[in-house]
Amino acid sequence: MERRTIFPGTWFPILLVLPQLALTAVFFLWPAGQAIWSSTTRADPFGENSFFVGLENFSDLFGDPLYIDSITRTLVFCAAVAMLSMSVALLLAVCADREIRGRGWYRVMLIWPYAVAPAMAAVLWILLMHPQVGLVGAWLNHIGIAWDYKLNDDQAMGMVIVASAWKQVSYNFIFFLAGLQSIPKAVIEAARMDGAKGWLRFRTVVLPLLMPTVFFLIVVNLVYAAFDTFGTIQALTQGGPGKATETLVVKVYRDGVVNLDIGASSAESVVLMIGVIVLTAMQFRFLGKRGEK
């Protein structure tokens, strides 16, 4: 059953959505329009005049091997973050589902990372992983493992993946837990009566019934990893060492804000915008399908 409130008249409902529309216009439509406009322009070397170049910025972009590298890196990063974050969350949700009563603290601990600001989270990770002063980082070096995420590309990538995944675990956990709780208890019991235990039961009954949640979370996590991890990466590695952790969003920032190549940066952000639109459309389509059932 769906609950709906219908407001009377024409102007009252418009009045109610107006603030939201205004926010969307100021913080999304206007900058988006600006980005699209500047993606078709190029500034002279002194940054005083800009002139129209059509789609040249875009053709330059896709001809640039560094940009292609960044795309590949972003794909790897997104896949790793989504997979790591979702599998950890699912594992925790399964445990919580089993122990749901009297374990309030367990859930609080799990939801807590979600509330931590990216910069704060990054500081926590630095305090843990810094090769000289970090709790874990210094210890790793102490026991003979050469750990330095500021020098080693793979270690840097590994760290931003783990830090980004960690922040998203809470969100995934809540959805997985809700998904698990919505599976009728009797269906699980029927499987128990049929003799299915442990992993077999999880694989053949629980997981298939959880698939709608899994699909939904895959999209959400990809969007998160692609766009919302800027703060975490910027605070931890600033995209370095070299370009080792420079995902597409970080590159937009570096090219535009640091290197002041507004045209290229805008073109990159337009490409990203198209990415978000596609992913969001997939998500809506999918949620719509679920609603029809």
Place this chain on the structure above:
Amino acid sequence: MATLVLDDIRKSFGKTAVLHGVDLSLHSGEMLVIVGASGCGKSTLLRLVAGLEEPTSGRILIDDADVTNRDPSQRDIAMVFQNYALYPHMSVFDNMAYGLRIRKLSDAEIRRRVDEAAGLLELSHLLDRKPAQLSGGQRQRVAMGRAIVREPKLFLFDEPLSNLDATLRVTMRAEIRRLQRRMGVTSLYVTHDQVEAMTLGDRLLVLHKGVPVQLATPMEVFHRPANTYVAGFIGAPAMNLLAGKLVQGGRAVALEIGETIPFADGPRAGADGMALTIGIRPEHLRLADDGFALPVDLVEPLGSETVVIGKLESGTLLTIKLAHAHVTERVLRVRIPPEHLHVFDAASGLRLEPGT
């Protein structure tokens, strides 16, 4: 074919005691129905046998083997749930085959068993459908089929018909009975519906607030209810229960409504003046010109018969079931036939037999 023994089964959830010592023994092939009001612990008892819950104390034996601490997968029991609990993501075929695949039966054997059960239950044309595409009755059949193909030692039914409409319930009731007889699988069937209990059970166990109050054949339970709870619970419309006192040296009862009725089957032990509860079924009350006056309060025509609820001046309600369809009188003249009295001790509620 298997026997099932429950030995002093108790179950508490935290501080709430739900079952207070159930002893039960099912012979091989028997269908025993557990009947009781909602919340009396029927499902809990069934879930203990299934292995979905652990008893607080007591033992469960299947074929003389103690299974009390065994996982459901080690008990070889099939259960039909109230809401069917079908696997929503599997076809009808896969729903039935699931338990067999887990037991690693050959594909040919699985096919054979599922086809046979589907034939019995008229599901053959639905094997590719998902549960969501089935009607309530069809889902019920799939749930039955899933139990049948397992060829288990024991069937458990937890109010399997309560979600069906009245007509379907009657058909499915007969079908369950036929299948159970035919397969000869020992079965425990739980219901709150006394008609279901009476028609399905080889024996009934009446459960009242977690206490077993009577274990007997349906006819025995109907004709000789062990206490006033059973007397009021089994039979529709419910038995009239009237207050009275033992008189004439135990040979008669003086009812509060003013009648004194001799016991047709012999005197009851006890001092004169002892408080009694007298049961008389609505269908046993007679109309008689010399009877007492019963002002009619409500008439419920059921077609072939009519239920009349009368209200005596004392405020006592008396239900009478009449074989004819038309009741126009404002006052009926009613007689209580001595040969149909049920006599209970008012203090304990227990049945009093003659000469004891």
